Amino acid sequence: MCPALLENEERCFGGMTFFAQSHPVEVCGSNGLPLTPNSITIYGKSQFLKTIHHPNLSTYLDIIRSKHERIVVVAEYNGDPLNSKKNLNTDDILKIAFQCLLGLRYMNKLGLVHRHLSPENILLNKSGNVQLYNFGLYFMTDCGKNVSFPIGYPKYTAPEVFLSSGVSSPKVDSWSLGMIIAELLLTKSIWSGVKLSQCLRKVLSLIHCETSVFERLAREINCYNIYKDLPDKVKEFVDCCLQIHPLKRKIPEELLKLPIFEKFLLQNEKEIEKNLYMNVIVRKMDELYYLWQLAGGDITVELKKQGLIRSRPPILSIPNLVILLGQMFGRRDTAGLFDLRVVKIPLDTLHQRLSHIPYIANYPWLTDQMRVQSQEELIDAASQLPLIIRERDTEYQFYRIVLYDRLLQVYPITREAIIEEAHKDIPPPVRGAVWAALLGITGDIQKYYDMIDKETPTHTDRQIEVDIPRCHQYSELLSSGAGHERLQRLLKAWVRNNPHYVYWQGLDSLTAPFLYLNFNNEARAFECLSKFIPKYLHKFFLKDNSAIIQEYLGKFSQIIAFHDPQLANHLRSINFVLELFAIPWFLTMFSHVFPLHKILHLWDKLLLGDSSFPLLVGLAILKQLRDSLLTSGFNECILLFSDLPEIDIELCVKDSMMMYQNTPPSITYRKHQFNQPKDINWLEPEPGTEKMPRICVDDFLDLLDNSPDRLIAVDIRNNIQFERGAVVGSINIPFTSVQLSLTHIETLGPHAKPLVENKNSIVVIIGPHDQNNALFADFLIKCGVVGVCSLQGGISALRMKSPNIIVAPR
Amino acid sequence: MNMPEDEFVEKTFIYKFPTCTTNQEYVLEVPLKIPYGGNVKELMYRIMSSFKLPCYVESDLLQSLEHAIKTLTLEFYDEKAEKALEDTISGNLDIEDIIKNWEKTYKQKTAEYADPIGTTDEELFAAAYHKLVHSPSLEPILQAEHKFGRDVTEVIQMRDSHYEQLTQKQTEEMRVAVESLEAGSTEKSINEMAGRHFEEQSLLQGHWGSRVDALKLDQRRQYRNWIMRLLEEQQTNMLPTPVGSPILSMPPIRPALDNFVHSEEKNTAEYPILEESFTIHLGSQMKQMHNIRILTGDVLDFCRTKKSDSGMDPTPQRLQTALGLYSNDLCGLVLLSDNHLGSYSGITKELCSICQLTTEFHFPPIDEQLEKIREDVKDAVAWRQAHQREGNDSQTKRSTGSKSLQTGDVYITRHSNLAQVHVIFHMVVNDSLRSGEFFMLTRVFAKFTGDINSRHSVILGLRNILKTACCNDVTTLTIPILLVHEMSEDMTVAWCTKRAELVFKCVKGFMIEMASWGGAELKNLQFLVPKGMSEEVFGTLATMLPSIFRVSNPLVFKATSTPQTPKK
Structure with a gap:
């Protein structure tokens, strides 16, 4: 018996919210444009966090920007905060420290600093594994510059943070971790019940400490006995963290090299190996979040329920006075305090919605034709509905995502299947990857992209700089600082990579959708653009186009x-x-x-x-x-x-x-299109006949064979030639008999009846030479006849290709 | 917190690698900005290509580059932190100061350390009212409000008639006295009489004033208690019908006064009301939809509660305003006024008398609001002086010097007892008293400078209004299109069209800008044309609208079943 989907799901969503700092009134940036609101800057910067997946870090799922500079952050929330746990033994504590360090090491590798480490932000799940929560707050607010509140829990914050403004180094996290672990080891909260100013003073007084900070703390809270009994290695670790001088303090990576963590490292490696094939069919959190939203989940509502978003009626906070310079007075506003609380939301809604889906649907079978077995009639029934509705159907989207996920895992051998599926529809979360597949992108695109120089100034920089702040700026992503920067890099990379082309205005708009879909994958966006342009816009970006x-x-x-x-x-x-x-x-x-x-x-x-x-x-x-x-x-x-x-x-x-x-x-067919089909012999149209649509012999024969009812052939040679041999069913209207100046179809006589009645057919003019064909076609178009085109090469081409279709009418 | 802009140091990265053929070593020196913000791999490739390095050094170069950047960055931070520590230990940094600053930031900005703020009475009442008006209690509430309102209005009418009687009596007395100046009365006695008249007047005024105030105070107290009680009852027993309104406990108003009612209010339908509505789209790619209406009328008609024929039932507009009062869709009105903030003259006086016809149950009465604003003006003047622009612009200079509000400044009052508006934006239009004179002034101005332009203070004030509206969820806004409230003969058609065009275009620009302000989008925008505008001119202004704003495509259903285009 298979378990139902999402049964025993321990993972939850965690929602929190804060306000970005609003700009002082009416300031402009250096380019003369209004400053980007800080909430948008945060929104753009935080996108990167979504790409961070590590077992000891809570995955970021969504960042929502709502009215009045509010930011809502949704992340995975797995387990309970450390401060709710009691009676941990030394081994447990060391494991926690070890896993925190793993998480921190990974963050440091990506250039991130937590800065907000506290027991609330260390989550322990049922199996005792650690996830660091809220680790991106310092990063997404650009080191706290975009918010007005301080980041960091006073008690756990390293002293140098208070002393010097500016960016913090990874070593502040070592200190915080040291404090947290020290508290756990001493089984007693340090400075509990102390007032804020007192607490700050105590942290800062530590800098005068000449001996071990850990020892001093232990004495201060009367736990020296416990301290004494701790193993030396453990003390050594805490001392390494709690070094007053950053110079002597170790960063997480170095801390992990302490002998005390040796056995943990070994064990960890083994576990990774073991788990490699364990959880292949666990759905990713971001997919679940997407489906949860479709199933009616709304993080803002949950936050409101918990009182984290207090809705004060706007009429109560309107100001009394706004002077000309935009300064407001008498504003009755109190909102904007930073509230640390996190709302934990279980996946129940989604679980109920998907409960009847069999567990195996999670991992569909791939056939040897590299197709995925179509799952249910449900899919077929639903695919008749409009796209907008399909995109909001939880169950349908679940199946589609699972399917694409499976296909994309083994891309490129499944490219055919992906194209087939894309004819139905593409679910939004996988659109970036599917487009890349449709455009046939393979290989080490990241390396290729890295190799392109996007920094060296070129003469198009100025134009690019002017265009970017005007490109799809209603989109929060593209109007953010990160969006501008990435778009600029993409454009510069493209210009550098295509020296035979130039930057035409419009390339920015063309790049925007790719960037929008691959915001965290510039290389893929770039490769999509590079493949897209030759396919659809071959030579459009020539200097003389x-x-x-x-x-x-x-x-x-x-x-x-x-x-x-x-x-x-x-x-x-x-x-x-x-x-x-x-x-x-x-x-x-x-x-x-x-x-x-x-x-x-x-x-x-x-x-x-x-x-x-x-x-x-x-x-x-x-x-x-x-x-x-x-x-x-x-x-x-x-x-x-x-x-x-x-x-x-x-x-x-x-x-x-x-x-x-x-x-x-x-x-x-165009002369300048990319990959001209081989079967067509391109003939330069004679001067004066460029305006006439032309059909090639193959298409003509194809029509004649497969849908003769959709074809009206009009032979404009003279009667004698027509009598000698013509296409079966063709009408003869000798060109010489047509009065071109009278644009009335009736002048052609009863022959022309099918032309008048034509609704959906293709009228092919067969004539000896293009000049007359063009004049006649023009005549028919003026008469309002639809589907007019002329046969390329006329009757002789037809005779060469397929002589047997030409017969004498009588 | 103030952070120094972009702290960094320049360091040199040195890389050595051996050559294959000789024993020599190549040495590269690359300047690095620490902390390095870019992508290290890309930097590596750039170094490779600019120094034309052989590909076999690639991984080695990357490694040493990564290592160098990491160590240099850590060194950089350590140095900075060490310096701060040293300063503190040596006493160069004042620890107490630092602690105080941090304490302040934590207390002001984080919920954990801030002094707990409970829900204020204002908010409680707001929540209660909002809940009740969205329940079956709506009707009794409106009825009660209406009844209360009528009571006050009646007393006020009584006051006015007494006042009128007294004035008549006094005028008559005075006339008689003046006529008999020679025969009997002296200048002295007339002066005395005038003094007595004045005293009588003030006495009457005081008498009625305190009576009205007492009534209003009493009503307000009763009303607010009743609302809270109503909520309580509704929550406890889920009564479908609410408890009896407090009206019964009111002292009955003497029926004798009924003949005063319906005496005025008859001159409103003098001009036909012209109006036209459009739905427009703004934005080049992403299109925002807005409703726009242009109509004629008196600006205060948006405030006046019209009396229904029976006088017994509240008007439907009141329902709308009650429902929206604490919602996120407020209605606003732009009123052009003077900088005196006074209730003694001009349009503000008219507005005040309209407001005072009924009791304000939710916000302070208008005179108190104005009083509060007067205090804020002091702050504003101080602020303006402190922020005196370095610019030599004569206008700013003049305005910064003054003690009162300037053209383009906006003060805002809130109302719950008006017909169609919650928020009134009073825009100061010039130093003189009346909007009519403002027109005179602009006309003179027009002669010399070719009318106001888009940089005029009034237009900037309009932008501030739109911005405030956007930030405070005012989604319906009425703007006097010509920036005047009254028509006069010297407003030519050309002048009207030109002024209207300016306002249309500027408002359009502000609305496009609004998308980036991050507030509520303006849903309904009304342009008010002064009443008495001729139909032709109104027509011109109305046709101007769709040419300036892009009117959205109407959805047309075709009767024919066959699709029209390309073929079929």
């Missing part, structure tokens, strides 16, 4: 004419050329046009299509604006595009997918 943009917009106008001749005619009649709005659309692949959450859904599909897909996205956007466009003149159109109205992105994605499938691929 006019030819490429010209061709691209030309294709776009062909696509518009092909799918929506009426709109094309209207735009032409008011002289509204595509250059007026479409360049930023395509240069940034719409990332300059839409907010990030829409780009993500759009690019989910974009990444599955080829380089022609963006053209159809552009058309789908036009389709939503169509009604306003058709009734607008030139000026209104300019206004409309300069401040684009809200676009329904799901509809846009759906429309573009549908039109993508209805467009013969050869129509969108």
Whole structure:
């Protein structure tokens, strides 16, 4: 019998909250822009903490920035704080010390200092293992600079912290740990019930201590007997921690080398080895947190319940007076005290929600085709629902995450399967990794990224600096200091890595989604960008990209004419050329046009299509604006595009997918696209015929074979040639019989009836030479006929490729 | 805490490595900033490439670089800490000072060491009221408030009529006396009479004033007790219907006074109310939705509780205001006033008399609030002097010198007994008394400088208002679009459009800025046009709105079942 999911789950969420320091009124940064609120700075900086996974550190799960500079921090909370434990023997205490040191050593390696070590922040779980809690507070507040409250528990804080301002070194943690362990060993709280000022004075008086601090403390609290009986090695350890002079005090790494920890180190190594294959199917905390939120969990509500967020009615704290310079008077505000309390939230809600899911669903089976067995009918049923709903369904997301997790573990051999699954949808937590997989990223990307020089100044720095504070700044991530810094590094790296290209404005917007998804993985963001640009924007970033943009917009106008001749005619009649709005659309692949959450859904599909897909996205956007466009003149159109109205992105994605499938691929072929298909022999269009969409013989034959009902072939050669041999079912409208100046389809006579009625078919013009084809195509488009294109190479190409389809009509 | 900016030292990292072919050693010297903030690996690769080092030194270089940075950093911190310790031991640092400072920070900033602050009476009452108005007790509460309000209003009307009678009597007496100046009365007797009249007036005023105050005090006490009792009962027995209101215990008001009611209040519907609403989008990528309304009317109509026909039932607006009072959606109003903070003249006086028509149950009465603000103004003036800008800007100089509020300063009063607003932002518009004169002044100003621009103090004051609103959850705000409350003949159409355009555009800018202030978004913004504005001009202003703000796309459902676009 398998246990249910999340049964016996000891891990909890811990929530705490504090206020960032608000800036004094109306100050500007050195660049003249308003200062970033400290809460955003903290938000950006703390993202790094989420990447820290260590058995002795509580994993950070989420940082929430809410109104009025409040920060809420969610982290794993596993066990009970040390101050609730009684009767620990020396061995237990040493184990605690050892595990704390392991955690601290790892933190120091990453350049972090705890600074807030206290018994409340050392958690002991049922099996006696230690996790350090709240270890990132000092880091995320930029060494306390972004908050107004002091970080550190007075009693456990090293004396030099009080004496000199500025950044603390890892050695302050050694001191704090020493104090905590000393207290545990002496089984008595040091200076209990002492007033704050007294406590501070006592800490500072220790600096005059000439002998062992530990001994002195023991005498002070009348525990000298206990002290005397402690083993020498233990005393040595505490003395190493409690050195007044930082010079003599050891850092955690050195402390671990003390002989007393030898056996622990050995044991620890063995355990790591043993556990390597033990907990493969334990779901990660961040996944559980994501699902818990979907199941209705809300940390803010929990904090409110516990009174940690006191909601004082705003009308009670409004100021009396605000003078011109922005200074306020008579404000009745009391909030903003730093409250250390942590709210512990069990996973019950989630456990109930997922209780009926069998345990084995945690680790799906991978078949030899590198596919994951599809789990339930549930998935199929749910996949009919709109994406927005699927993204909020706890159970559905659970299955999807498990599935992707499994596939991504063995990537790249599962790339095919990932692409297949991505056609359904991509759950938000794995989107960064899945996109990387879709773009085919493999190898040691971190090393490659590290090797690129991102520091040396270049002549594009100035422009990058100007653009970054204007790039998707509504996003808390991208507007934070950390966001700006990372975006700058990415852009500089790209420019340095692509010497044949230049930095065009818009590259920042293009990079933003990748950075947003891979905020803690710059290398992956960079690699995604590096793969994305050649795939969709080949040569767009050349110093002289006019030819490429010209061709691209030309294709776009062909696509518009092909799918929506009426709109094309209207735009032409008011002289509204595509250059007026479409360049930023395509240069940034719409990332300059839409907010990030829409780009993500759009690019989910974009990444599955080829380089022609963006053209159809552009058309789908036009389709939503169509009604306003058709009734607008030139000026209104300019206004409309300069401040684009809200676009329904799901509809846009759906429309573009549908039109993508209805467009013969050869129509969108471009000379400057990356990886031109081999089967097409590119023919330079004759001058004057560039505006006409053209279909290649293969696509034509494919249509003829597979869906002849969707094809209307119009042969514009003269009667004699037509009589000699033509495509079966084609209509003959000799070019010479057409009066081009009369744009009425009726002038073509009864032959043209299928053209008039055409709704969904493709009209292929077969003619002897391009000039006439182009004129005739233009004529049809002006008449409002949809799906007009001409056959590349005309009848002769057809005859060469597949002579048997040409027969004499009679 | 003040931290020194970016402390660091320059150190040199020396790296030696042997060559393969000769016995020589290569030596590199790299300057390092300690503490080093960047990525060590990247630094290593940069060193490799700039010195063109062979790849076999890579791991060795990384190791020694990491080691060097680690030791140097520790040394740096140790030195700093040692120095501080030394200073302390030698007595250069005053320990008592340090302890005091730290104690202060801990006490002021952390909940653990701060003096415990309980919930204040204000908060308790707020919580109780908020809970009750969101329960079935809402109706009796509103009824009680309304009844109380009517009682006060009646007494006030009584006072006014007595006052009027007295004045009439005195005028008559005076007229008679002056007419018979030669025959009988002397200048002296007239002076005496004037003195007596004045005394009578003050006596009457004092009499009624104390009567109204006593009534209000009594009402307030009763009301607040009742509310708390109501909450208690509701919590204990979950009564669906609340206990009886305190009205019954009130002394009955003499019915004889009924004929005073309904005498005024008839001139409000003089002008037709024009209004138009829009839903707009702001922002280039992420779009924020807001409702915008432009309407004509008198600014104080937002404050006046309109009497319903029967006079017995509270108006629906009161319901709205009661529900929102302690919520996170407050309604605010911008009132242009003078810097005298007085209730003796101008629009503030009118506002005061409206406020005083009924009892303020939640906040101090308006005159007390103004009194408190006057005290804050002293602080503000002191602050302004202390922060005298080094800039030579004549305007700032002039304003910093003065003892009172300046143009663009804003004082704020809170109300629970007005029709549609909770918070009034009184923006000081100039030194003279009336907003009408402000107009005169700006007109003169306009002649010379081409009207106010976006850097004018009034506009900056408007920005402060929006910011305060944002930080304090005021989500509905009414702004006089022309920055005047009354129309006058010399306001030309051109002037109106120009002023409106300026305000529209500035407010739009502030609203975009608002997204970064981290408070509540303004949901409803109302632009108030002075009443009496002609329909054409109003139309011009209304059409200006959608051209300045981007009106959101209406969702259009098409009757035809076939999709219109590309093909199908």
